[in-house]
Structures are given as structure tokens and as C-alpha cells.
Amino acid sequence: MKCFISIGTGKPATEAFEENIFKFLGKTVVEIATETEATEKKFIRRWTEHYDNNRYFRFNVDRGLQTVGLEEYDKLGEIESAVEEYLTYVPQMLRVRDSVRNLLLKQSVYIEDFT
Numbered sequence: 001m002k003c004f005i006s007i008g009t010g011k012p013a014t015e016a017f018e019e020n021i022f023k024f025l026g027k028t029v030v031e032i033a034t035e036t037e038a039t040e041k042k043f044i045r046r047w048t049e050h051y052d053n054n055r056y057f058r059f060n061v062d063r064g065l066q067t068v069g070l071e072e073y074d075k076l077g078e079i080e081s082a083v084e085e086y087l088t089y090v091p092q093m094l095r096v097r098d099s100v101r102n103l104l105l106k107q108s109v110y111i112e113d114f115t
């Protein structure tokens with residue numbers, strides 16, 4: 001694998017576990033099942049080489065989307081604002097730059113293969 005890019009939908013807000021078993025089963029278990037941050041950590045542990053060699057990139061807005069659900073695509077202004085703030089943070093800008101460089105290298109390999 002030359003490059004793997006993962007784009008998240010925003011980090012969720014931290015919430016306490018429900019005390020009531022029915023609320024726990026109805027709400028908390030679903031939230032745990034859809035939690036992708038844990039999946040990312042597992043992926044990086046398993047594929048550390050790809051992460052270290054700039055072949056794995058994860059972009060996930062860390063602030064501003066906690067109250068926006070996946071079905072609320074109509075909150076475009078709020079989403080754009082949070083993404084812009086996230087992408088103007090220098091470390092993220094560098095990761096985007098590195099991912100673009102990686103993709104350009106990948107593209108040039110295909111072009112050379114076909115000539």
C-alpha cells in the first residue's frame with residue numbers, strides 16, 4: 001500500500017456512561033460501536049510502518065462538530081467553519097501537504113509504468 005487516507009466526521013464529545021441499563025444498552029453501546037477513534041489507534045498499532053513512512057493519513061476535525069450528527073449535512077456553514085479551523089492549524093497543513101506529495105508520487109509511478 002502506497003497511501004491510505006482516512007477522513008473522519010469529527011471527534012465526538014466526551015460523555016459519561018449511562019447509569020440505567022436500558023439507556024446504556026440503547027445509547028452507549030451504539031456510540032461505542034460507531035467509535036472510529038479506537039479503530040484508528042488499532043490501525044496505527046498494527047500498521048506503524050505505514051504511519052511512520054507517511055503512507056497513512058487521518059484527518060478528523062477535533063473541535064466544532066460534536067453537536068452535528070451524520071444526518072445533519074444541511075449544517076454546511078457550521079461544518080465548513082470547523083473544517084477550515086482544523087485545516088489552518090499548522091500541523092494539519094503539513095499532514096495535508098505530505099499526503100498530497102505522497103499521492104503525486106503514486107500518480108507518477110503509474111504514468112511511468114504505462115510509458
